[in-house]
Amino acid sequence: MRDVPFTRSLPGRIWRRRESMRADWDRRAKENAPFYVCTTGAGSAAAFEASGLRDLNEHVVDGLDVRPEWSVLEIGCGVGRLLRPLAARVARVVGVDLSEEMLRRARDYCAGLPNVELHVTDGRLDFLADGEFDFVFSHIVFQHLPRKTYVERYFREAFRVLAPGGMFRVQVDGRSRQVFRRWIADSWSGVVFSARELARRLERCGFRVTEIRGAGTQYLRATAVRPV
Numbered sequence: 001m002r003d004v005p006f007t008r009s010l011p012g013r014i015w016r017r018r019e020s021m022r023a024d025w026d027r028r029a030k031e032n033a034p035f036y037v038c039t040t041g042a043g044s045a046a047a048f049e050a051s052g053l054r055d056l057n058e059h060v061v062d063g064l065d066v067r068p069e070w071s072v073l074e075i076g077c078g079v080g081r082l083l084r085p086l087a088a089r090v091a092r093v094v095g096v097d098l099s100e101e102m103l104r105r106a107r108d109y110c111a112g113l114p115n116v117e118l119h120v121t122d123g124r125l126d127f128l129a130d131g132e133f134d135f136v137f138s139h140i141v142f143q144h145l146p147r148k149t150y151v152e153r154y155f156r157e158a159f160r161v162l163a164p165g166g167m168f169r170v171q172v173d174g175r176s177r178q179v180f181r182r183w184i185a186d187s188w189s190g191v192v193f194s195a196r197e198l199a200r201r202l203e204r205c206g207f208r209v210t211e212i213r214g215a216g217t218q219y220l221r222a223t224a225v226r227p228v
């Protein structure tokens with residue numbers, strides 16, 4: 001995965017695209033991890049915890065029959081904001097993230113939860129076995145990725161690690177009319193997708209798409225199944 005940096009100014013973004021994506025997220029984690037993970041939940045520890053429960057219920061498991069025996073993978077788990085409440089509901093939760101600094105904080109945040117596992121990734125998930133998960137999800141992560149090929153690589157890996165019949169839920173930025181984003185995409189303002197493109201990319205990785213919602217918004221979400 002090629003590294004792309006974080007900087008807010010447009011010339012800066014273009015100039016610094018070759019620098020480190022991982023370094024950007026490590027820096028954000030050190031600076032103010034709760035803010036960069038969830039701007040609205042960063043006010044206090046209680047608000048942060050509440051934001052995790054709310055987002056889990058409203059954006060990740062809504063409408064799903066979550067089973068206690070499930071093994072679940074989150075791609076881009078940050079400090080474990082969603083993993084912690086999910087760990088109380090399923091047998092095993094695995095979080096992967098690009099940033100070692102985020103994961104360091106996740107180890108604290110999820111301390112004492114024996115069914116939480118955390119791993120660093122550079123875009124590959126080859127340390128996870130084929131078919132070992134019942135549910136894979138990613139929330140507010142791919143909206144930050146600077147290239148669509150990086151997102152699709154995760155789609156392929158999600159397909160591989162899901163058991164047949166397993167489900168993938170993925171959020172991307174759906175404000176695809178913002179065409180300028182193609183040129184300035186970096187590790188903060190990432191790539192954007194139309195609903196049709198999102199479905200097409202999932203299907204070419206082998207998924208059957210069962211639901212798309214939030215077309216045209218930042219919270220474009222697909223639910224897809226690995227066919228049996």
Ligand SMILES: C[S@@+](CC[C@H](N)C(=O)[O-])C[C@H]1O[C@@H](n2cnc3c(N)ncnc32)[C@H](O)[C@@H]1O
Nearest residue numbers: 025036037076077078081097098099102139141
């Ligand atoms: C806004 S935070 C969201 C964290 C978590 N999903 C949540 O909702 O609490 C985005 C996370 O994605 C991670 N991330 C960014 N690029 C990534 C990549 N290419 N692969 C894996 N994780 C990535 C960042 O390190 C950060 O922890």
